[in-house]
Amino acid sequence: MIKVYVPRDSSALSLGADRTAKAIAAEAAKRGIKIELIRNGSRGLFWLEPFVEIETAKGRMAYAPVQPKDVASLFDADFLHGGTHTLNLGLTENIEWLKKQQRLTFARVGITDPVSLDDYLAHDGYKGLKNALKLTGAEIVKVVTDSGLRGRGGAAFPTGIKWNTVLGCKSEQKYIVCNADEGDSGTYSDRMIMEDDPFVLIEGMTIAGIAVGATQGYIYLRSEYPHALKTLNEAIMKAEKAGYLGEKICGTTHTFKLEVRRAAGAYICGEETSLLESLEGRRGQVRFKPPLPAIEGLFGKPTVVNNVISLATVPIILDKGAQFYADYGIGRSRGTLPIQLAGNLKQTGLVELAFGATLRELLYDFGGGSATGKPIRAVQVGGPLGAFLPESQFDTPLDYEEFSKIWAVLGHGGIVVFDDTVDMAKMARYAFEFCAIESCGKCTPCRIGSTRGVEVIDKITASKASGKDHEKNIQLVRDLSDTMFNGSLCALGGMTPYPVLSAINHFGEDFGLENKGLEKIKEVAA
Amino acid sequence: MAIALSEQQLTKIRAHIEAHKTMPGALLPLLHAIQDDIGWISEEVYLPISKALALSVAELHGVVTFYHHFRRHPAGKHVLQICRAESCQAMGSEKLEAHIKSTLGIDYHETTKDGAITLEPIYCLGNCACSPAVMMGDEVYGRMDATKVAELISEARVT
Ligand SMILES: Cc1cc2nc3c(=O)[nH]c(=O)nc-3n(C[C@H](O)[C@H](O)[C@H](O)COP(=O)(O)O)c2cc1C
Ligand code: SF4
Ligand code: FES
Numbered sequence: 001m002i003k004v005y006v007p008r009d010s011s012a013l014s015l016g017a018d019r020t021a022k023a024i025a026a027e028a029a030k031r032g033i034k035i036e037l038i039r040n041g042s043r044g045l046f047w048l049e050p051f052v053e054i055e056t057a058k059g060r061m062a063y064a065p066v067q068p069k070d071v072a073s074l075f076d077a078d079f080l081h082g083g084t085h086t087l088n089l090g091l092t093e094n095i096e097w098l099k100k101q102q103r104l105t106f107a108r109v110g111i112t113d114p115v116s117l118d119d120y121l122a123h124d125g126y127k128g129l130k131n132a133l134k135l136t137g138a139e140i141v142k143v144v145t146d147s148g149l150r151g152r153g154g155a156a157f158p159t160g161i162k163w164n165t166v167l168g169c170k171s172e173q174k175y176i177v178c179n180a181d182e183g184d185s186g187t188y189s190d191r192m193i194m195e196d197d198p199f200v201l202i203e204g205m206t207i208a209g210i211a212v213g214a215t216q217g218y219i220y221l222r223s224e225y226p227h228a229l230k231t232l233n234e235a236i237m238k239a240e241k242a243g244y245l246g247e248k249i250c251g252t253t254h255t256f257k258l259e260v261r262r263a264a265g266a267y268i269c270g271e272e273t274s275l276l277e278s279l280e281g282r283r284g285q286v287r288f289k290p291p292l293p294a295i296e297g298l299f300g301k302p303t304v305v306n307n308v309i310s311l312a313t314v315p316i317i318l319d320k321g322a323q324f325y326a327d328y329g330i331g332r333s334r335g336t337l338p339i340q341l342a343g344n345l346k347q348t349g350l351v352e353l354a355f356g357a358t359l360r361e362l363l364y365d366f367g368g369g370s371a372t373g374k375p376i377r378a379v380q381v382g383g384p385l386g387a388f389l390p391e392s393q394f395d396t397p398l399d400y401e402e403f404s405k406i407w408a409v410l411g412h413g414g415i416v417v418f419d420d421t422v423d424m425a426k427m428a429r430y431a432f433e434f435c436a437i438e439s440c441g442k443c444t445p446c447r448i449g450s451t452r453g454v455e456v457i458d459k460i461t462a463s464k465a466s467g468k469d470h471e472k473n474i475q476l477v478r479d480l481s482d483t484m485f486n487g488s489l490c491a492l493g494g495m496t497p498y499p500v501l502s503a504i505n506h507f508g509e510d511f512g513l514e515n516k517g518l519e520k521i522k523e524v525a526a
Numbered sequence: 527m528a529i530a531l532s533e534q535q536l537t538k539i540r541a542h543i544e545a546h547k548t549m550p551g552a553l554l555p556l557l558h559a560i561q562d563d564i565g566w567i568s569e570e571v572y573l574p575i576s577k578a579l580a581l582s583v584a585e586l587h588g589v590v591t592f593y594h595h596f597r598r599h600p601a602g603k604h605v606l607q608i609c610r611a612e613s614c615q616a617m618g619s620e621k622l623e624a625h626i627k628s629t630l631g632i633d634y635h636e637t638t639k640d641g642a643i644t645l646e647p648i649y650c651l652g653n654c655a656c657s658p659a660v661m662m663g664d665e666v667y668g669r670m671d672a673t674k675v676a677e678l679i680s681e682a683r684v685t
Contacts (some may be wrong), residue, residue: 010666011656011668013665014666014668047655185612185654224650224651224652264558267649299550342655348655
């Protein structure tokens with residue numbers, strides 16, 4: 001039977017993939033043709049969703065984007081046998097955009113049926129766990145450390161070192177907590193893993209549990225992801241049934257249980273200590289550190305808190321070895337980063353690449369320039385707490401240290417693009433506004449400063465026109481940023497100055513200033 | 527303007543409390559279960575929950591009000607959430623937002639007179655590759671414009 005693939009990823013659904021799937025099934029039935037309709041994950045070429053593929057003798061053939069109105073003509077063109085049609089993109093594996101990538105964490109995404117364990121196993125699934133089961137906890141931790149993997153949730157802390165701390169704690173109960181709160185605008189790689197290859201996350205968490213001696217895992221999932229919730233729960237159930245979760249994993253003495261917990265729409269709960277408070281059933285207020293969560297985490301027990309991508313990268317490291325992973329990347333940024341192209345780009349989507357590619361390659365070679373056809377003016381990397389970068393910084397390689405040299409962050413790898421219609425004073429105001437809405441309220445610089453920030457930007461916009469007190473207002477926002485940068489307990493208040501000051505420093509004309517370059521940023525950063 | 531829960535709703539709520547009583551970190555899962563079932567979190571549930579989970583009513587109120595997701599008033603039949611975050615802004619969400627507010631004649635956190643639509647802001651739906659994005663119920667929609675949202679709204683009104 002001919003296999004037809006129509007993605008079930010929620011971005012594909014958001015563009016009508018369900019309707020397309022229904023139309024294909026109905027047309028096939030009408031013509032008396034039997035097909036096997038598979039709802040796979042997305043390949044990540046979101047400007048081409050719904051992205052339909054047909055399995056042919058030569059490989060999978062792509063037709064995209066397919067709307068219900070195209071379906072009859074596709075059948076007429078015999079697309080089920082790879083027929084010619086204006087939507088035919090050739091073999092999927094030959095599409096340049098995919099060929100140029102190095103998909104390690106996303107190796108299976110878009111290829112398999114996300115909730116088929118057989119499909120997962122047929123595509124190298126659970127090979128990492130099989131290897132891990134032959135090692136001691138300390139040996140597993142060493143492999144992760146040697147791979148150079150750093151946390152992909154934003155702070156880029158070495159994953160192996162964190163695990164080692166938990167491994168070294170003596171405790172009856174330890175936990176693995178997966179941070180699936182993915183609150184940053186411009187990011188969706190966690191969502192894609194959970195919806196499009198959930199077993200890889202489950203496998204990664206299981207390996208983490210076995211490595212550090214934790215028997216219970218929680219996935220703290222943002223409430224905005226109902227599809228991910230369903231997919232994860234279905235995958236967990238299947239993994240349990242097949243003996244990959246629960247007691248006596250794969251016939252060994254290891255136990256690892258896993259549960260999904262829903263967040264409730266608070267950005268700050270992505271911060272790990274706030275997340276733990278929330279899991280324990282309280283307001284998501286940030287905790288003072290120390291103690292580190294690795295030592296006193298969930299319910300006071302040693303806890304690994306890792307991002308979805310960090311955990312989902314562990315299986316391939318255990319499968320192919322630390323060196324295999326470490327061979328990708330530059331400097332101290334080893335391996336690959338799943339980059340998410342978002343905002344005003346022609347070709348938005350998921351690009352997994354070894355660290356080291358430049359922003360420019362991503363914006364133009366992959367992104368194809370702006371969607372509106374206007375010049376790209378500003379790019380925000382790393383979510384709402386990330387800096388805005390001007391064209392002059394587009395040649396910066398994607399590398400944690402290179403970004404920190406220009407007072408910017410890679411964060412969770414989201415890239416949001418703005419064309420030349422953007423008003424950067426408005427973006428700075430929004431950064432303060434967002435901080436005010438999401439502040440947990442524990443410390444004054446963030447709680448009060450963010451609201452003052454909104455007011456000062458409004459004053460600047462007014463004084464830009466009148467000229468009255470303009471310099472003074474600009475100084476005010478710099479002083480305020482300085483206070484927030486230095487005096488906040490966590491990065492919500494502490495990093496809001498990144499978008500604000502980068503907007504002022506690189507796009508001064510929007511604030512009624514000559515562009516004064518990077519000098520002022522350095523002052524604050526010092 | 528307190529809205530009293532029906533006896534049937536209270537029975538359901540008691541069942542949810544019973545089911546979550548012994549769960550570690552039960553409060554958020556319990557509140558979700560109640561909101562999924564009843565549609566909102568009434569203050570009437572504070573007392574039974576506080577007894578079952580040994581929490582003070584003040585603590586409970588603190589939790590319910592901390593999280594944007596929990597609603598303390600019933601919503602309309604459908605909840606329309608408009609993404610206000612950066613990627614969607616870069617693709618014109620502000621204009622769309624203004625347009626939707628004016629056609630529905632309501633602001634955020636309000637419900638249309640016919641009770642069909644409640645409008646809420648949201649900060650990223652993870653659909654930033656297809657900005658601007660909105661969510662209606664549990665379904666997310668991408669590359670929205672005024673016409674497409676109008677279609678969504680009229681479809682929702684008849685269901
Ligand atoms: C305000 C704020 C929001 C955060 N949001 C997230 C998030 O949504 N997802 C995430 O993985 N990490 C987030 N983090 C980072 C976490 O605190 C933590 O560093 C991370 O979960 C550790 O996992 P990793 O080492 O695998 O990156 C956030 C941090 C802050 C300060
Ligand atoms: S910086 Fe803001 S979010 Fe972070 S602890 Fe302080 S008040 Fe809470
Ligand atoms: S910013 Fe709107 S969906 Fe992410």
